[in-house]
Amino acid sequence: MSVANNHIYVLAPSLAILFLAGLLVVCWLIQRQQRFLLWLGAAYALAALSLGFRSIAPFEVLNRHLVTAGTLYLLGTWCLAMSLAERRHVSTHPRAALLVGVLSLAALFYFTHVDPNLWFRLHLFSFGTGLILLLPIPAVFKNERPKYWLDQALLWSYVTYAVLTMLRPLLTLLLGYTELGDFLHATSAYWVITLMSTLFFALLFTVLMCAATIRETIDKLRRERDHDTLTKILNRRAFYETAQQRLADQRLYPIAILAGDIDHFKRINDAWGHDRGDLVLQFVSSTLQRNVRSNDLVARFGGEEFVLLLTRIDLEDAERVAQRIRLELSSDSTTLPHGPKLTMSFGISAITDPTQLENALKEADELLYGAKNAGRDRVHVIGRIYPDISFEHTIPMGEIIELPLGR
Numbered sequence: 001m002s003v004a005n006n007h008i009y010v011l012a013p014s015l016a017i018l019f020l021a022g023l024l025v026v027c028w029l030i031q032r033q034q035r036f037l038l039w040l041g042a043a044y045a046l047a048a049l050s051l052g053f054r055s056i057a058p059f060e061v062l063n064r065h066l067v068t069a070g071t072l073y074l075l076g077t078w079c080l081a082m083s084l085a086e087r088r089h090v091s092t093h094p095r096a097a098l099l100v101g102v103l104s105l106a107a108l109f110y111f112t113h114v115d116p117n118l119w120f121r122l123h124l125f126s127f128g129t130g131l132i133l134l135l136p137i138p139a140v141f142k143n144e145r146p147k148y149w150l151d152q153a154l155l156w157s158y159v160t161y162a163v164l165t166m167l168r169p170l171l172t173l174l175l176g177y178t179e180l181g182d183f184l185h186a187t188s189a190y191w192v193i194t195l196m197s198t199l200f201f202a203l204l205f206t207v208l209m210c211a212a213t214i215r216e217t218i219d220k221l222r223r224e225r226d227h228d229t230l231t232k233i234l235n236r237r238a239f240y241e242t243a244q245q246r247l248a249d250q251r252l253y254p255i256a257i258l259a260g261d262i263d264h265f266k267r268i269n270d271a272w273g274h275d276r277g278d279l280v281l282q283f284v285s286s287t288l289q290r291n292v293r294s295n296d297l298v299a300r301f302g303g304e305e306f307v308l309l310l311t312r313i314d315l316e317d318a319e320r321v322a323q324r325i326r327l328e329l330s331s332d333s334t335t336l337p338h339g340p341k342l343t344m345s346f347g348i349s350a351i352t353d354p355t356q357l358e359n360a361l362k363e364a365d366e367l368l369y370g371a372k373n374a375g376r377d378r379v380h381v382i383g384r385i386y387p388d389i390s391f392e393h394t395i396p397m398g399e400i401i402e403l404p405l406g407r
C-alpha cells in the first residue's frame with residue numbers, strides 16, 4: 001500500500017468524526033436554540049484534529065507535540081461534557097475540569113519527556129479524560145431524571161463512554177493484548193481501541209442527539225399547535241381531539257361539560273388595560289386547572305370563554321367544582337388589586353355516551369347564556385328551572401371609573 005493510501009486508511013476514523021462534527025454544526029444552524037449541538041460538533045472537531053494528527057504525524061514530530069495533541073483532545077472532551085451539561089441544564093464544573101486537564105497534561109509531559117513511563121502516561125491521561133466527562137454526571141442524576149428513553153439512552157451511553165475512557169488502558173490489557181503498545185504508534189492495540197471506541201460513541205451520540213432533538217422539535221410544534229399561547233391551556237381544536245379520547249374510555253363516565261365565561265371582561269380591559277386583561281385570563285386559566293383532576297380537560301375556546309370536561313363526576317359535584325372556582329376567583333385580591341371582585345358564569349351539562357359531545361357543548365353554552373341573562377356570577381345546571389332574574393351589574397361601571405387603575 002502506498003504512503004498516501006496508508007494515510008487515508010489511518011485518517012478514515014478521524015475524517016468520519018470530522019464529518020459528524022460538520023453535520024452537527026449544520027443541525028445547530030437549523031435549530032439555533034439547541035446549543036448542545038454546537039458543543040457536540042466542537043467536541044468532535046477537536047477530537048478529530050487531535051486523533052488525525054496522531055494518526056499521520058511522524059514519531060519525532062508527534063513526540064514533540066504530544067502535549068498540544070493532548071490539549072486538543074482534552075478540550076474536545078470538555079466540549080462533550082458541555083454538550084451534555086447544556087442539554088440537562090447542569091454545570092461542567094469548569095474550574096475542576098481545568099485542574100484535571102492541567103494535571104493530565106502535566107502527567108503526559110512528565111511521563112513522556114522527563115521520566116518516560118508508558119503505563120503511567122496512558123493511565124493518568126485516560127483517567128483525567130474520563131473524569132472531565134464525569135464531572136456533570138452527579139448533577140444530572142440529582143436533577144430531574146430524563147423521562148424519554150432516547151434521553152436515557154443518551155445519558156447511559158455517555159456514562160459508559162466516560163467509564164470506558166477512564167479504563168481504556170486496562171481494557172486493552174483485559175482484551176488479551178499483553179502489552180499496551182504506545183499510542184504514539186498508530187498500529188498499537190491501545191491506539192486502535194481509542195480510535196474505534198471514539199468513532200463508535202461519536203456515531204451513537206450523534207444518532208441519539210439528532211433523534212432526541214427531532215422528537216423535541218415535534219413535541220414543541222405539537223404543544224404550540226394544541227395550546228393557547230397566552231394561557232398555555234388547550235385550544236378549541238385540541239379540546240375536541242382530546243375529548244374524543246376521554247369519551248372513548250367507559251371508565252371515565254359520567255362526564256360533565258362546563259362552559260364558563262368571565263363576566264364583564266370588556267370592562268376589565270377598558271378600565272385596567274389589555275395587559276391586565278391578559279393577566280386575568282392567565283389567572284382564570286390557572287384557577288380552572290387547579291380545580292380539576294388529572295383526566296379532566298380545561299380549554300380556552302376564545303376570548304374570555306372557557307370549556308371544561310370533567311370525568312367521573314355527577315352534576316351535583318360538577319356544580320360544586322364550578323362554585324369552588326367562582327369562590328376562588330372572587331376572593332383573589334392580587335389580579336385586580338383594590339378592584340371589583342372577579343366573577344364568572346357557568347353552564348353545566350352532562351354526557352353519558354360518546355356521541356353527545358356536540359349537543360352537551362351546545363346545552364352548556366345555552367345554560368351559560370341563561371346565567372349571563374339572569375345577572376351573571378352564577379352557575380346554571382341542566383335539568384333545573386331558573387327564574388329570570390333582572391339584569392344586575394357585577395362590576396358597576398362607576399366603581400371601575402373611580403378605581404386607581406394599577407397598571
Ligand SMILES: Nc1nc2c(ncn2[C@@H]2O[C@H](COP(=O)(O)OP(=O)(O)OP(=O)(O)O)[C@@H](O)[C@H]2O)c(=O)[nH]1
Pocket residue numbers: 230261262263264265266267269273274275276277278281302303304372376
Ligand atoms: N386582554 C385580552 N382581552 C381579550 C382577549 N381576547 C378577547 N378579549 C376581549 O374580551 C372582551 C369580551 O367582551 P364581551 O364579549 O363583550 O364580553 P364581556 O365584556 O365579558 O361581557 P359578558 O360576557 O356579557 O359578561 C372583548 O373586549 C375582547 O376584546 C385576550 O386575549 N386578551
